[in-house]
Amino acid sequence: MLFNSFEYLWFLPTVFLLYWFVFNKNLKLQNLFLLIVSYIFYGWWDWRFLTLIAFSSLVDYNIGLLLANAKFKHRRKLLLAISIMVNLGLLGYFKYCNFFIENFVDMFNAFGINLQVSTLRIILPVGISFYTFQTMSYTIDVYRGKLKPTNNAIQFFAYVSFFPQLVAGPIERAVNLLPQFEKKRQFNYxxxxxxxxxxxxxxxxxxxxxxxxxxxxxxxxxxxxxxxxxxxxxxxxxxxxxxxxxxxxxxxxxxxxxxxxxxxxxxxxxxxxxxxDIAEFWRRWHISLSTWFRDYLYIPLGGSRGGMWMKVRNTFIIFLVSGFWHGANWTFIIWGFLNALYFLPLLFRNKNRQxxxxxxxxxxxxxxxxxxxxxxxxxxxxxxxxxxxxxxxxxxxxxxxxxxxxxxxxxxxxxxxxxxxxxxxxxxxxxxxxxxxxxxxxxxxxxxxxxxxxxxxxxxxxxxxxxxxxxxxxxxxx
Structure with a gap:
């Protein structure tokens, strides 16, 4: 359902009126209502996509609960690894599988070996890049001790599927959005x-x-x-x-x-x-994704704490991964590579935050x-x-x-x-x-x-x- 469509023109006011005038007395019902309408909103494209977002939510909801009870470090690492592998596995299969198949075949063709391998008929689920990153941020923050896991499944599923930002962001953090589902909301004119x-x-x-x-x-x-x-x-x-x-x-x-x-x-x-400069541009463009990569990839890689080689390496990793996140095509990777090159002069002169x-x-x-x-x-x-x-x-x-x-x-x-x-x-x-x-x-x-x-x-x-x-x-x- 498009924000600029006639369907959304009746969907939004209907949901708004029911939310504030029918379900406003009970927080649980209000959250359940948001969950249902969010799934209707998402399933409007293709109802089959609902199984993926429900599965991703179910996995990370349970891993959050298991992390709360896990006392040994190796068990906690294993649980976090499962969360990351499941989410990246879903993303990798639906978004990048054919890309790797095509490039695998092209590599052998370059050596004169003709492989009879065809790509798969895969439909890319709308917004999968956004909600997988959103659920991963939850388990990572629980693992780091920055967030207590919720034992309310409705609140968590509603957080993952919240329809305004579900299919194209902002990529919300659980530390910001999830607590808002836990508190009673009053209409504010x-x-x-x-x-x-x-x-x-x-x-x-x-x-x-x-x-x-x-x-x-x-x-x-x-x-x-x-x-x-x-x-x-x-x-x-x-x-x-x-x-x-x-x-x-x-x-x-x-x-x-x-x-x-x-x-x-x-x-x-x-x-x-x-x-x-390009550094300021990236502090102002797609802020939710830039800060996500900063907090969950750049800083764990060492950030800017090491020498110049580490800074350059981490900068290229961030921009190349960002490019690849946008799409399974070499054009996006080169786009990320160019932005990394633009960034280098600022990094060498220590002017990336001027x-x-x-x-x-x-x-x-x-x-x-x-x-x-x-x-x-x-x-x-x-x-x-x-x-x-x-x-x-x-x-x-x-x-x-x-x-x-x-x-x-x-x-x-x-x-x-x-x-x-x-x-x-x-x-x-x-x-x-x-x-x-x-x-x-x-x-x-x-x-x-x-x-x-x-x-x-x-x-x-x-x-x-x-x-x-x-x-x-x-x-x-x-």
Missing amino acids: EKASDGVRQIIWGLFKKVVIADNCAVYVNQIFDSPADHNGLTLALGAVLFAFQIYGDFSGYSDIAIGTAKLFGFDLMKNFATPYFSR YIEVVASSSYLPSFKELMLIIKTFILTTLAWVFFRADTLSLAVEYIVSIFNHDNGFIGPIQFMRLLPILLLFIVFDWMHRNQTESLICSHEYKVLNTIWVLSVVILILWLGNFFNPQEFIYFDF
Whole structure:
């Protein structure tokens, strides 16, 4: 079920009304209701996927209980290993099995050995990369003693399957989200209002920015040979806006929807395209995944505590694994490799944490130096996005090389001129909110101004939104 679908248009208010007016008297029933509607939401794509998320939840729920009673270290390690192997096993089979088969066959073909091995007919379950990481974080934190295991199966299953963030994040930690299922929730008008505003802002990003950009991006990437270098460069830039509007839009809708039900999810994006270097970009892009890899992979590998060789090694491991997490294709691995290369100069000069505060935090505009750094970072990021978007490595390389080719035609200026003011408006909106944790807030002191501001965005959504050709969220594929 898509957030921007007509099915969701009746699903959300129905669930909201039942949640607060029918099941609000009893916490157990409220959590059970959330669990049921979350499974309905997830099973809307394919009911067979429900067995996987139920199995993953069941395994880690029981391992959490066993860890609480395990006294010997080797037993605790064994239980943790089982949790990790089960979750990574599910992820590996459904997402990466055919990738390894294809590369195994290609390796033998390179030596003239023709293997008669075919790939498997596997359907990738929606959101499997997200909920497996979410359940693993639970058992790891229980193992580390950072979290007491729950003995309430309904609460745990509801935590894993919580529908606002189930299929594309944010990847929540049990230490943050699970305790919220244990406490009685009261309706809070201000929180709900904030949630509605964030949903509206997320819809603007999705149906106005991402889906309108997708029309041109698909046209350009599907036939790069038909376009000249300037058009290809434009296509790469538009994809940068598409994936940002698409993914951060989903996160905003998820976070806003959670607020309607009294939950607080972690912030997943913080105006990443205003970053002054690649390190700052990764502190502001897909924050839930970046911090997950930091806490559960980078730091256990030694983090930045060792010498330069260890720092470089760990940096490449993190980015390569991150690339592979996004998809079973060499394009994603190269995308991760490029980001690691971008990161190295900062690491060598010990400047990977020089920009912690938001750009131009005390002024309306960035300095000339800051502007040049922002543009430089955006260009590097956009070039890497070409590998993320291209179907194969050869197409990605051909695309980038062809950017410097001036043959063939340019996409009609009339077509692009319709999109340009929308993007400029989006950049202005994003810049205005770079210092704020809430979306679509002009000033907390002027409620009338805020109302006008929100209504203006709603009008823009209805006027400019691409409703006739709705696009799935990009990260549903991961």
